Amino acid sequence: MRFKMQYKRKICKFCENKEVPVDYKNSSTLKRFLTEEGKILPRRITGTCASHQRQVVTAIKRARNIALIAYSADVKNV
């Protein structure tokens, strides 16, 4: 059972739903691509395709810059 799950191909969220643009303002969507600490999750975990992952990365960095997303979880609680 778990073997099946491990090899199941993940589909890129943004390819799946093309109406949602990769936008730094959409912080709630971008948070799905972050770890608890606020690190960017790798493509192999989220299943994002290469081109969309590049867009996600720039969007996350922009959102961090303008304080929509924290750089790290610790900073937020200080």
Added chain:
Amino acid sequence: MRNYECLFIANPNIEGDGMSSVVEKVTAYVKEAGAEVANIQHWGKRRLAYQIEKQQYGNYVLMYINGEAPKIVDLQRSFELDSTILAYLTIRLDEMPEFDKVFIPEDDGEEDRRGGRSRYEGSRGKYGSSAPTGPEGKAPVKDVVLEEDEEDDVEMDVDVDADADVDLVEIEDEDESVAENDDDTEELKSDAKIDTESDALDDDNSDDDSDDDSDDDIESEKK
């Protein structure tokens, strides 16, 4: 002319006219930079993801600007010099969006709940992250799977967000059940009280008194 999107954060503790004066000032900056404001949108006061200049909240304003690249640098400099502006972000766009349909993120009320959820997620996520550490890491992972049953399968199958929802539901269920149990026990207790109270009120007092007395007596006898 090129299209720019500019999002800036103004200090929320501005005296006087407040945001309208700030917006006037910024539009003046834009004009000085030889550009024009195509559209302006106020997001209002929002919680910042991290403190900027010791502020936890900020007034977000989104502007769409038509301008020339060398002049936009001047605009950025005037943002930099203005102490009421905590942060700014200017981005070149290929096309102007439809201003009505521009995405405005949810307000910060969501923020705290999400933080709590992600913390819970993280504690589970660490099991997951220990999984691909090679052959040695497999044994403990199996144990985890046994403990958590089908939940782990869900974690493998569904992406992070869906998993978070599942977790949320579980938490809510637990809370509710606990709450219900509490209510039941309270009811039981109250019933018991009603039964005993009428009989026992006077008796209890008298018993206590008598016990105390007897103790005292014993002590006094010992003395």
